[in-house]
Amino acid sequence: MKRNPLTVVWQISQRELKSYFQSSLAYFxxxxxxxxxxxxxxxxxxxxxxxxxxxxxxxxxxxxxxxITGVLISMRLIAEEKMQGTIELLFTxxxxxxxxxxxxxxxxxxxxxxxGLLTLPIPLLVVFYxxxxxxxxxSGFIGVLLIGAGTAAMGTFYSSLTKTQxxxxxxxxxxxxxFLLLGFFSPFIDQPLKSxxxxxxxxxxxxxxxxxxxxVKHVLFYLSIITFYLYAASLSLSSRRWH
Amino acid sequence: MNLQKLMAMARNYLAPALLFCLLxxxxxxxxxxxxxxxxxxxxVAGLVYIGSGVALYTLYKPAEKQGGAFRxxxxxxxxxxxxxxxxxxxxxxxxxxxxGESAQGTAERLRQILQIIYFSGxxxxxxxxxxxxxxxxxxxEALGGILTLGGLLLFLVAxxxxxxxxxxxxxxxxxxxxxxxxxxxxxxxxxxxxVKITAFYPFFxxxxxxxxxxxxxxxxxxxxxxxxxxxxxxxxNLADEKKIDRIGTILIETTDETETDIxxxxxxxxxxxxxxxxxxxxxxxxxxxILQVSGKRRNIWYSQGHEEKSVSGNFKxxxxxxxxxxxxxxxxxxxxxxxxxxxxxxxxxxxxxxxxGPKRDFSAAEKTALEKYFDEGGKLLIAVDPESAADxxxxxxxxxxxxAREKVHSDYSxxxxxxxxxxxxxxxxxxxxxxxxxxxxxxxxxxxxxGYLETSNETSPDFDVNYFLLSHFTSWIDKxxxxxxxxxxxxxxxxxxxxxxxxKKNSGRLIFVGDADFLVNKFIDMQQNKELAMRSIGWxxxxxxxxxxVSGKYDDEKVKLTGLKDTIVFHLFLYIYPGLILxxxxxxxxxxxxxxxxxxxx
Numbered sequence: 021m022k023r024n025p026l027t028v029v030w031q032i033s034q035r036e037l038k039s040y041f042q043s044s045l046a047y048f049x050x051x052x053x054x055x056x057x058x059x060x061x062x063x064x065x066x067x068x069x070x071x072x073x074x075x076x077x078x079x080x081x082x083x084x085x086x087x088i089t090g091v092l093i094s095m096r097l098i099a100e101e102k103m104q105g106t107i108e109l110l111f112t113x114x115x116x117x118x119x120x121x122x123x124x125x126x127x128x129x130x131x132x133x134x135x136g137l138l139t140l141p142i143p144l145l146v147v148f149y150x151x152x153x154x155x156x157x158x159s160g161f162i163g164v165l166l167i168g169a170g171t172a173a174m175g176t177f178y179s180s181l182t183k184t185q186x187x188x189x190x191x192x193x194x195x196x197x198x199f200l201l202l203g204f205f206s207p208f209i210d211q212p213l214k215s216x217x218x219x220x221x222x223x224x225x226x227x228x229x230x231x232x233x234x235x236v237k238h239v240l241f242y243l244s245i246i247t248f249y250l251y252a253a254s255l256s257l258s259s260r261r262w263h
Numbered sequence: 264m265n266l267q268k269l270m271a272m273a274r275n276y277l278a279p280a281l282l283f284c285l286l287x288x289x290x291x292x293x294x295x296x297x298x299x300x301x302x303x304x305x306x307v308a309g310l311v312y313i314g315s316g317v318a319l320y321t322l323y324k325p326a327e328k329q330g331g332a333f334r335x336x337x338x339x340x341x342x343x344x345x346x347x348x349x350x351x352x353x354x355x356x357x358x359x360x361x362x363g364e365s366a367q368g369t370a371e372r373l374r375q376i377l378q379i380i381y382f383s384g385x386x387x388x389x390x391x392x393x394x395x396x397x398x399x400x401x402x403x404e405a406l407g408g409i410l411t412l413g414g415l416l417l418f419l420v421a422x423x424x425x426x427x428x429x430x431x432x433x434x435x436x437x438x439x440x441x442x443x444x445x446x447x448x449x450x451x452x453x454x455x456x457x458v459k460i461t462a463f464y465p466f467f468x469x470x471x472x473x474x475x476x477x478x479x480x481x482x483x484x485x486x487x488x489x490x491x492x493x494x495x496x497x498x499x500n501l502a503d504e505k506k507i508d509r510i511g512t513i514l515i516e517t518t519d520e521t522e523t524d525i526x527x528x529x530x531x532x533x534x535x536x537x538x539x540x541x542x543x544x545x546x547x548x549x550x551x552x553i554l555q556v557s558g559k560r561r562n563i564w565y566s567q568g569h570e571e572k573s574v575s576g577n578f579k580x581x582x583x584x585x586x587x588x589x590x591x592x593x594x595x596x597x598x599x600x601x602x603x604x605x606x607x608x609x610x611x612x613x614x615x616x617x618x619x620g621p622k623r624d625f626s627a628a629e630k631t632a633l634e635k636y637f638d639e640g641g642k643l644l645i646a647v648d649p650e651s652a653a654d655x656x657x658x659x660x661x662x663x664x665x666x667a668r669e670k671v672h673s674d675y676s677x678x679x680x681x682x683x684x685x686x687x688x689x690x691x692x693x694x695x696x697x698x699x700x701x702x703x704x705x706x707x708x709x710x711x712x713x714g715y716l717e718t719s720n721e722t723s724p725d726f727d728v729n730y731f732l733l734s735h736f737t738s739w740i741d742k743x744x745x746x747x748x749x750x751x752x753x754x755x756x757x758x759x760x761x762x763x764x765x766x767k768k769n770s771g772r773l774i775f776v777g778d779a780d781f782l783v784n785k786f787i788d789m790q791q792n793k794e795l796a797m798r799s800i801g802w803x804x805x806x807x808x809x810x811x812x813v814s815g816k817y818d819d820e821k822v823k824l825t826g827l828k829d830t831i832v833f834h835l836f837l838y839i840y841p842g843l844i845l846x847x848x849x850x851x852x853x854x855x856x857x858x859x860x861x862x863x864x865x
Contacts, residue, residue: 024329042855047848051841058836070539070819072436138844141836150822155435207466207494219427227472232436236382237426244419247390251415255408 025119032115032123037130040093046131049092053085054139061142071150072232078143079160079230083223085139086132086168087196093131094175095189097124098253102183117257121250125176132168136161156232163229166242167222171196173249180253196222273318278392280318281339282418284311285388288343289425292350316340335395339388346384353377378431389422430483432476441476443484447550451484456557460490460549461514463507465497470511473542481549488553511537513549517556530556554806560595561614561804567601569621569653572779574599580785583619586796607632615642615803620779621653630657640769642803646779649714658773662726662764665717666777671758672748675735684710684778685790688733688757694798695731698791707790708732713778715740715758725767732761732776763802772803 040046060081068074098121101107110120143157171192178191203221206214218224225238287308291301319340323333351357353374393415434442443451460478464471471492478490495502495510505514516531532555534548535541565571576582590597595614600606607629610616616636625633634657637643647653649668659666673684686708689695698706716730736757739748748755761776780786787793824832 024334025332026334041851044848044852047845047851051844051848054844055837055841058841062833062836065822065824069821071822072440072819074822141840145824145832146822149824149828151437151820153435153437156437159435207497219423228432228476231441231472231476233432233434233441233476234379235430235432236379236386237423237430237432239383240386240423240426243386243390244423247393248412248416248419251393252412255412258408 025116028115028119029123029126032120033126033130036097036124036127040127040131049089050135050138053089053135057082057085057139058142061145065145065150071146071152072156074150075143075146075152075156075160075232076230078146079164080226082136082139082142082160082164083167083226083230086135086164087171089135090128090132090168090171091175091189091192091196093128094125094172095179095185095192097128097176098179098257099182099185099188103185118254121176121180121254121257125173125246125250125253128172128176129165129169132172133165136164136168159229159232159234162234163226163238166229166239167226170222170242170245170249173246173253177249177253177256180256270322274322277315277318277322277336278339278396280311280315281336281343282389282392284308284315285343285385285392287311288347289385312343332395335391339391339395342384342388342391346381346388349377349381349384353381376433379433382426382431386422389418393418430479432479432483434476441473441480443477443480443546443550447546448480448484450550450554451481451488454485454487454553454557456487456517456519458485458488458553458557459516460488460553461505461507461516462490462492463495463502463505463510463512463514464492465494465510466492468510470536470538470542473539474513474536474545477542477545477549481553507533509535511535511541513552515549515552515556532556562612563590563595563597563615563617563800564606564610564613565597565599566606566616566618566621567599568603568606569623569625571618571622572620572783581783583782583784583787585784585787585793586782589793589797590800602629607636610636610641611639613641615644615800618643618645618647618653619782620646620648620651622651624652624654634658637766637771637773640766640771642770642772644774644776644799644803646776646782647714648712648779649777650712651779655775659716659775662723662728662762663719663721664728664762664775665719666775667715667717669714669740669742670712671715671734671738671760672741672746673735673739674737674748674755684713684734684738684760686710686732686734686760688735690729690731690733692729692731692763694763694795694802697794697798706794708792708795709781709786709789710734710760710776710778711780711786713760713776713781715760715777716762716775718759727765727767729763729765730759730761731763732759734758734760763799770805772805774799774803 061078064074064077064081068077098107101110140157140161143160146152147154147157174195175188175192178195179185179188181191182188199220199222202217203224206218206221209217219241225241228235228238287304291304291308319333319336327333396411432442434440460481462474462478464474475490475492482488482490493501493505493507495507495512502508507514512533512535514531514533516529519528519530532552534552536545536548565574567573572581572583574582574584574587587597600609610632613636616633618633633643637658643658645655645658647655647666649666649670655666671684675685689698691699698708710732713734715734718730722728734757737755738758739753739755740758741748742753743749760778761774764771764773764775766772781792782796787796
């Protein structure tokens with residue numbers, strides 16, 4: 021009997037998420053990323069002149085830690101299955117490439133969500149002791165999740181291209197840096213290319229979230245990145261049959 | 264082609280059909296006028312949508328309806344309907360009907376949320392449809408897959424471009440720091456000429472984003488407003504073209520198509536926002552400047568011929584030159600009109616008549632003309648010193664008000680006990696809205712030698728009278744003319760020194776102030792006199808929404824984390840909290856290992 025595709029996606033993501041938390045690596049990543057984030061956040065809390073500026077800087081920093089986690093967590097998603105040879109086993113089961121990719125991506129997204137929730141006490145300090153509202157926090161949190169999801173989708177794609185986790189991580193990091201640098205280099209380029217490059221920048225689209233504004237344009241950008249890379253990953257897996 | 268094949272084809276093209284419907288709806292929503300093109304797009308989209316619905320619910324067998332593809336298509340189908348519903352109820356027409364002209368605050372926030380649901384709904388539909396299509400694409404050959412990826416990329420680019428040119432956002436910050444107020448949006452919606460805003464900020468400047476957020480909101484309020492950024496450091500040639508060399512300048516340009524003189528057709532104005540504090544006044548500066556260059560020019564006339572305060576004169580301090588310069592900056596038609604030039608016969612042509620500091624009384628014919636002008640909906644600003652011989656009882660009597668020609672003294676004046684009043688009391692009114700924001704930060708205005716208004720218990724049913732200017736509560740009248748206050752005979756009180764009158768019958772408006780010196784060069788730049796004067800002009804010209812825009816609508820404070828709380832927070836989050844996460848990890852991993860070793864032993 022054919023199973024509901026969404027159930028399959030859910031089951032794959034649950035299995036994957038469980039596997040993260042059964043190794044000490046996940047706890048190590050969560051603990052270290054929180055400590056680093058807190059040290060930075062604490063410095064912002066103490067030294068920024070206003071609470072909203074402190075909140076803004078905290079989310080800027082959290083976007084960085086989330087992107088790093090995104091790269092680390094997504095590098096193994098498919099590459100590990102390929103390395104261990106379990107991917108062929110998976111394809112003998114009634115699971116499609118899309119379901120596998122979506123399931124793996126969902127697990128990474130849930131991990132990033134857990135990491136985001138664990139780091140929430142840092143911006144909450146600003147809310148309690150600085151008078152900033154929860155709306156700003158919600159906006160920043162959504163932004164952090166979206167930028168993390170974009171990174172994870174990118175990582176899923178590169179993980180589907182290779183057997184080596186390290187190579188997948190390097191390719192994801194290189195692509196991510198490329199996207200980040202587009203924004204930084206755009207001011208040095210003439211119009212209209214300047215605007216196009218700026219609109220492709222990963223960080224430029226995050227700026228509004230860290231300021232407390234949720235813009236449809238930026239949400240759509242990250243959703244587009246996610247859709248594109250996940251579809252590309254699915255295509256990459258199905259390409260094994262193109263002979 | 265048999266029926267089976269036709270049905271299979273219809274099923275295969277259900278997702279593209281819905282995408283096509285979505286595209287048509289987007290195109291339709293882009294039409295500014297509901298003309299033929301709009302109706303054709305909506306009609307075809309409606310047909311495709313209904314057809315897709317019929318196909319969706321008739322072509323799938325019950326067993327197939329359990330499948331993911333059907334569910335995704337079904338989700339997309341109903342999401343389109345829901346998004347469209349949100350689109351229609353977020354329109355201004357709906358909110359005006361629901362909450363009237365004063366749809367503000369929560370209603371506006373709801374409207375924005377609905378707008379976002381509309382956009383997000385459509386985005387979700389696209390994702391759902393593409394996932395549904397992707398499932399089929401797997402089985403195809405490489406070319407098909409790559410073409411689909413290319414198509415997907417093109418679609419995503421188009422979707423992002425659309426969201427770029429039709430920005431929608433929800434400002435979650437305290438006091439909606441990065442959004443224009445409802446009044447500002449309403450004012451900007453009324454702008455009917457193309458307005459181009461150029462902001463001169465380096466890309467890496469902290470202010471760049473703050474300014475852009477507000478400019479984007481302005482652009483979203485009216486499609487005729489567009490903005491661009493120029494980095495004066497890196498794009499020096501572009502900055503030179505605009506003759507701008509200062510970082511933080513915001514240039515507003517517009518073209519007046521109705522102006523016959525080509526030289527005067529292009530209008531521009533600029534202002535500067537150079538620091539975080541400046542951001543607090545950005546909204547007000549932006550809206551005021553946009554309206555200045557794009558708004559209708561009015562006729563403002565100074566009454567002359569009764570020894571009124573003049574724009575020029577030997578005693579610069581006693582002229583209203585600075586006030587006049589500020590008025591001219593509003594780009595209205597301004598002139599002085601004396602009886603020899605046809606005053607007051609030409610008065611009906613004026614949008615606003617200013618009578619500032621007349622020393623001689625007006626003739627009976629002039630009084631009749633002034634009274635008739637006000638009765639027929641004219642606007643008047645009258646500022647008279649108590650020692651003036653000009654009598655305005657013909658205007659004040661119908662309002663049941665009398666102008667007392669005794670100077671108000673105050674212990675809260677410069678110097679104390681004298682008549683240079685510092686007014687720190689204002690009533691709730693559009694003109695004084697920013698002055699009464701916080702009692703502890705009330706803005707001062709200065710009225711040298713002001714008289715006061717006497718009121719009776721009677722009120723006129725035809726007018727709304729607001730005594731918006733009040734002297735400090737330590738004021739008194741020097742009944743025994745010795746410059747000293749007698750506690751028994753000269754009690755302290757707050758006296759009414761200015762009133763704003765609005766006719767209930769027509770558009771007539773009058774501001775009467777018991778002092779003319781507050782507008783002269785010597786005093787206009789002191790405290791908030793200039794702001795009071797310009798806000799009064801704005802109110803008289805019925806730009807209430809403009810006068811209602813308050814700069815500095817939020818205050819931001821530093822995080823107060825000190826003492827014991829600071830120490831606890833630091834140690835808790837640096838060692839204890841991450842340590843707990845690690846501890847949980849160690850316990851989970853150990854438990855897993857134990858289970859595994861137990862299984863191995865068995």
